[in-house]
Amino acid sequence: MPKRNKELSLEQREELLRTLKARFEKNMNRHKELEWAKVQEKLEANTEKLWSLNEMEITGGEPDVVGHDKKSGEYIIYDCSAESPKGRRSVCYDLEALESRKKHKPENNAIDMATEMGIELLTEEQYRELQELGSFDLKTSSWVQTPANIRKLGGAIFCDRRYDTVFVYHNGAESYYAARGFRGSLRLRI
Template identity: 50%
Template sequence: MKENLISILKERFDKTLDLHPNSNWDEVEEKLLKDKKLLETLCLMEETGGEVNFVDLPIFSGPVFLDCAKESPKGRRSLCYDKEARIKRKKNAPNSSVMEEAEKIGIKVLNEDQYYTLQELFEFDLKSSSWILTEGELRERGGALFCEKRYGRVFTFHNGAESYYSSRGFRGYVEI
C-alpha cells in the first residue's frame, strides 16, 4: 500500500501545482521515505477516503498533506464532534468522534479560515458537510461548527456537538 500511495501522491502533486507552487516532488518524496509515521498517517487518511494531496500555502504554518476529496471523507462520517459530546449523547451514540478520530489518525481538523480559503482554490463539500475546529465559548456551551458549499457559496452552520449525520464528516491535515 505504501509504495502505491507514494505513486498516487506524486500523480496528484503533478496535477495540482497551484497547491504547492514552490515545491519539488523529489524533496517531498525524500521526506516521505524517511518518516514512517507520516507515511502511516497518510495511509490512514487515504483509507478513510481523504484523497490526500500535498499543499504548501500560507494558510498553514508550513507544508502539509491535506484531505482534498470532493466530498467529506466517507470513512470519517457519522461522528459527533468530540468525546465529551459522544459520552453525553443519551441515545444511539456513535462509536467515536471527530476529535478522537483525528487524534487516532494523527491529523489536525481544519479551522474555519482554512476551510474558506481552500474553497477559493477548489470546490468541495457540495453534497456533504465537514465539521471544523470549534473552540472557546461556543464549544463550552455545547455547540460545534460545520461548513459546506451550496449555491456557489460557503456556509458555516452550528449544531449541538453531540449530533451526527451520515453526510457530515471532517477534513484534516498533517504537517510535515
C-alpha cells in the same frame, strides 16, 4: 478506536507514494512552486507522517500538498476529496458529545479519530483556504475546529459550500449525520 500498528509495509509505502505523486502531479494548481521529489524525500524520512497520510487516504480523504509555510519550513497537507471523507462521516464532534448521547450513539467522534490518525481537524480559516483551491463539500459538510467558548456551551461548528459560497454553521456537538464528516490537516517539516 483500537490501537493499530503505525508502520506501513514497504509495499504499502510504495503504493501510497505512487498515489500521492499522481495526485500531486494532477493538481499542480494546489502547489504551483513545489517539487514532488522534495516532498517525497521528507515523507520517506518520516514514517509516522506517512502512516497518517495512509490513514487519510484509506478513509477517503485524498490528501494533497496545499502549501508551504516559509516561516516554519513545513509542507501543509489537507484532505482534498470532493466531498467530506466517506470513512469519517456519521460522527459527532468529540468524546464529551459522544458520551452525552443516551440513545443512537455514533460509532466515533471527529476529534478522537483525528488524534488517532495523527492529524488535526481543519480550522475555519484552513477550510476557507481549501475552498480557494476548488469546490469542496457541495453535497456534504465537515466539522471544523470549534472555538472553546462555543464548545463550552454545547455547540460545535461545521462548514460546507453551497451556492458558490462557503457557509459556517453550528449544531449541538452531539449531533451526527450521514453527510457530515471532517477534513484533516498534516504538517510535514522540510
